Amino acid sequence: MSWRVLTAHGHRVTFATPDGRPGEGDDIMLTGVGLDWWGRVPLLKHLAAVGLMLRANGDARAAYRAMIIDPAFLAPIRWEAAAEADFDGLLLPGGHRARGMREYLESPTLQALVAAFFAADKPVAAICHGVLLAARSQAATGQSVLYGRKTTALTWRLEGSASKIARLTRRWDPDYYRTYPDGPHQPEGYMSVQQEVTRALADPADFIDVAPDAADHSRKTSGLSRDSLRDERPAWVVRDGTYLSARWPGDAHTFARQFAEILPA
Numbered sequence: 405m406s407w408r409v410l411t412a413h414g415h416r417v418t419f420a421t422p423d424g425r426p427g428e429g430d431d432i433m434l435t436g437v438g439l440d441w442w443g444r445v446p447l448l449k450h451l452a453a454v455g456l457m458l459r460a461n462g463d464a465r466a467a468y469r470a471m472i473i474d475p476a477f478l479a480p481i482r483w484e485a486a487a488e489a490d491f492d493g494l495l496l497p498g499g500h501r502a503r504g505m506r507e508y509l510e511s512p513t514l515q516a517l518v519a520a521f522f523a524a525d526k527p528v529a530a531i532c533h534g535v536l537l538a539a540r541s542q543a544a545t546g547q548s549v550l551y552g553r554k555t556t557a558l559t560w561r562l563e564g565s566a567s568k569i570a571r572l573t574r575r576w577d578p579d580y581y582r583t584y585p586d587g588p589h590q591p592e593g594y595m596s597v598q599q600e601v602t603r604a605l606a607d608p609a610d611f612i613d614v615a616p617d618a619a620d621h622s623r624k625t626s627g628l629s630r631d632s633l634r635d636e637r638p639a640w641v642v643r644d645g646t647y648l649s650a651r652w653p654g655d656a657h658t659f660a661r662q663f664a665e666i667l668p669a
Contacts, residue, residue, distance in 0.1 A: 426479075435452070439459065440455050443455075454573050493667045500532075500580075500581050514541075519541045528647050532597070536557065556613065561627075563581060566627070624639070638655075641662055
């Protein structure tokens with residue numbers, strides 16, 4: 405979605421992957437197949453019920469189909485080739501699940517790149533687990549680049565709710581929505597995105613969630629309503645200078661539009 409909005413605003417997008425080969429979306433989230441309790445039954449697994457509600461919506465699927473045939477997507481650069489001096493801004497996408505996400509979140513190369521963009525005060529946008537990558541990136545002080553900044557990220561309310569659903573409908577893979585499950589002696593949600601990001605901040609109050617009295621509170625927090633280019637009411641995006649953050653795909657249109665406006669023309 406960010407690609408579609410940014411290119412529509414006239415920005416040129418360069419993709420980067422670990423090995424310089426095109427990335428690939430999670431087929432489970434694109435189709436919804438595998439998100440129901442019968443998802444491993446050979447004759448039934450292609451039927452989707454809960455999966456139709458949890459998968460990417462039609463707008464997102466259409467954007468993905470257009471993106472994967474774009475020449476820039478088909479010719480990404482390697483992470484090691486990405487340099488702050490070559491770009492006007494950096495966007496850190498999100499996702500979930502250990503497979504495919506941990507390499508991204510734990511990459512020293514990407515953490516150094518993120519730190520370089522913050523040091524140069526260039527626009528950085530992070531959504532969902534992308535905020536976790538930013539939180540793990542250290543400034544010259546040894547603290548997170550988010551230390552002293554306001555941010556949001558995937559909230560425990562959203563991550564925990566999805567995890568509870570998966571434990572009922574995807575029992576053979578109950579941690580599908582948890583990239584980092586809690587350890588045996590850790591409180592519930594300790595390894596969630598919200599909690600780890602919060603631990604990197606100067607003040608826990610710098611993690612900005614939707615206020616109880618915020619307009620359209622139910623739309624913003626239900627996990628069922630998603631924004632669009634025509635309706636930003638479900639979105640929750642936090643800006644701190646040239647840094648922009650958002651929580652989940654339901655914020656993606658507003659997040660990308662605001663980032664497009666922050667970037668140099």
